[in-house]
Amino acid sequence: MASTHAAPPRWRRGEGPRALLWMSPWLIGFALFLAYPLITTLYYSFTSYDLFTLEWVGLANWQYIFQDEMSWNAARNTLWLVVFMVPATVIFSLVVAQLLTRVKAGAGFFRTVFYLPSLVPMAAGTIAFVFLLNPATGPVNQVLSWIGITGPDWFGDASWSKPSLTLLGMWSCGQLTVIFLAALLDVPRHLYEAAAIDGAGAWRQFRSITLPTVAPVLMFSFVTSIIYSLQYFTQAMIASRVASGSTDSAGTTFTPGYPDQSLLTLPQVLFHDGFRDYKMGLASVLAILLFALSMVFTLFLLRQFRRAEEGA
Template identity: 40%
Template structure:
């Protein structure tokens, strides 16, 4: 009886064919993925990257919006940035606000997240309740805080008077202007709170149990377990909040600069507010574009420093 023999395929033939089929499949998958995200790519190239490149071009020109024409200006707009004292004032106000707002927002958001993390029944209701301020339009929030922070009849000063404390003129006294804006920002800190809450939920309960058996108290467990385990979320929030603080605009504008008939205090002049004034009130678009690129460079440098040095304090699960 004849025996059937099967000759083995040449060495490397089958793997090569499989690699070709896998390569074609990967290419089709990549094409499909790019087609799905193509609307975002087009929007980014046109409305973000394109706008940034165009603003860089007009920052070296004297741009006239009415005639849509530009005259070359060289580095005159950037030289004017150094000579304009209000640019330095706006930068100083913005930096002071960032140094004040970011730590307070981190602490307050972490405090709220800790409260929600300890809630058992009704946790979903309280999470929704705490997140509602984030959904409130900023115009409505500014209107409410304009009444609350009124130095003569505001609810906050009336509450302080109950305890025998004379409240400050929040919206008039230059010392209290930036703290008043920080209070308004704390109202909508729930976005940061949600990130902290998710990080707290991922901390293994076993670590707390072992620490309790070793005699560690609440403060010790918080410092030695909670903070290291949520350090990545804290690092992310610090970077995001810092970037947002350097771009603070809506709160300051609605509280102090919306009504142009009244003289607003210089302590409320933030960088983005002055940029807006130069672009859409003075129609000095070349100068405003140069201001925007200066702000971009500052944020880039600050973020680089945070990434360079802050990343060393972050604990990752793969660390030993």
């Protein structure tokens, strides 16, 4: 006769406590390094906090940020980087990786050449790029003048400063290129052979075979690049300082975002408010907004890629 007694719950058998014990390193790390900082930052966003005194101010910080013209300029510049620099960098990396898969002789050499710029420190690479694009002494404008083209004032003109940063991002896209190269080399060759037999051209093969196969890597590249662009700080700050000719380490004669706040990003405003003016409440508002933007863009991309996979 079958037993009518139900099996004891797993928690009573000790599996629950053991599972929590094995998960405890992750749970402790999540609580200390994500949950607690996030909750604390949200709380500070409603206070006036200068590292010494703390005063509850309600929504005053949020109202100030949404009415501050500098914050709006920084938000527009940051959104420009997301909309233009990220696709340009990702697509350029994919194209370069596709070309490298077709190189037979000296493949290792060319892969090394395209990867090397990503090893250059960001500060050194940005300074070098500003000097290369210097309108008076830089070699880029001199080469353009040889073919009858008057080069722009790359980092000195507000309309060209962000495209110049985009060129810098494309130059240092070695890591993305290597990731795409690994994904492209993993595409089964027999799929291309079968498509060629059916009469599919290069573009058709790329659209119907390559893109669907590397779609997860493409999504990863877009998500990480967007998060990186929302945190864009070092290159924009250094390019502004070098292009403006400021040598004052205290920053008293330097206006962030030169020229005309065209290179001002939200992380720069956060740094200025939090670590120069010690207005931690305002900095916390910007930190929360950057976190929210990262979540929105990430969820949007995940949804779009899922729709594309379902419609394929």
